[in-house]
């Protein structure tokens with residue numbers, strides 16, 4: 001192990017908000033480590049698939065019926081050593097150092113998948129609803145694709161952050177961007193935000209929901225909001241192709257998320273800091 005990023009999902013696992021599957025369990029699913037041959041690899045949340053279920057066979061391994069989740073169904077990376085499936089360990093480009101690569105391995109890849117699910121094409125007008133760690137990586141990818149990015153987010157600090165990243169427009173939560181969007185990605189666990197994103201779309205546009213849970217899906221006006229071939233899609237997990245393509249792009253555009261280092265002995269402090277939003281950037285454990 002060289003480094004392991006701390007993800008909010010680790011907290012949900014440690015706190016038992018996700019049903020416990022192993023006890024004891026070593027958490028951690030944003031792993032940077034060296035193989036026995038000295039090559040450096042990254043391991044993410046999707047630690048393996050069965051390769052045989054109907055979803056794997058149709059090329060949708062992110063929807064596998066029997067997935068392995070790193071740091072949840074198998075031990076993860078808060079450790080000196082970890083075991084991972086070779087075909088789910090991604091060679092890391094040299095341009096990404098350990099501390100910057102680790103935080104990319106969950107939020108970064110899934111944010112990238114959200115852009116793919118939304119069907120983003122070069123130069124489009126794209127809305128980001130919510131602006132946390134995943135969105136702050138996604139905006140850099142969108143800018144590399146010459147997209148104009150419109151950010152609606154709650155809280156002055158997130159709005160300032162979006163401005164500092166060079167968003168074309170920044171508004172408050174649920175506020176409508178000044179133009180009709182081609183695509184929108186929502187990050188907040190709120191159905192009202194999904195409806196606000198839907199209301200911002202042009203005909204034929206798409207909303208991708210980057211959230212495992214929504215509080216509820218409110219009733220909305222089909223004639224006005226969904227008619228015109230607008231679409232809503234959820235985003236579930238990731239494929240190996242998403243991981244490889246994203247890591248290549250991250251190296252090319254020098255994506256360097258801020259990281260705060262904790263030692264392995266301080267793993268509980270790292271979790272507490274994530275719980276209290278007290279980390280500057282992402283928490284990374286270095287054994």
Ligand SMILES: [Zn+2]
Nearest residue numbers: 053056064065
């Ligand atoms: Zn499968």
Ligand SMILES: [Zn+2]
Nearest residue numbers: 007009106107
């Ligand atoms: Zn994660």
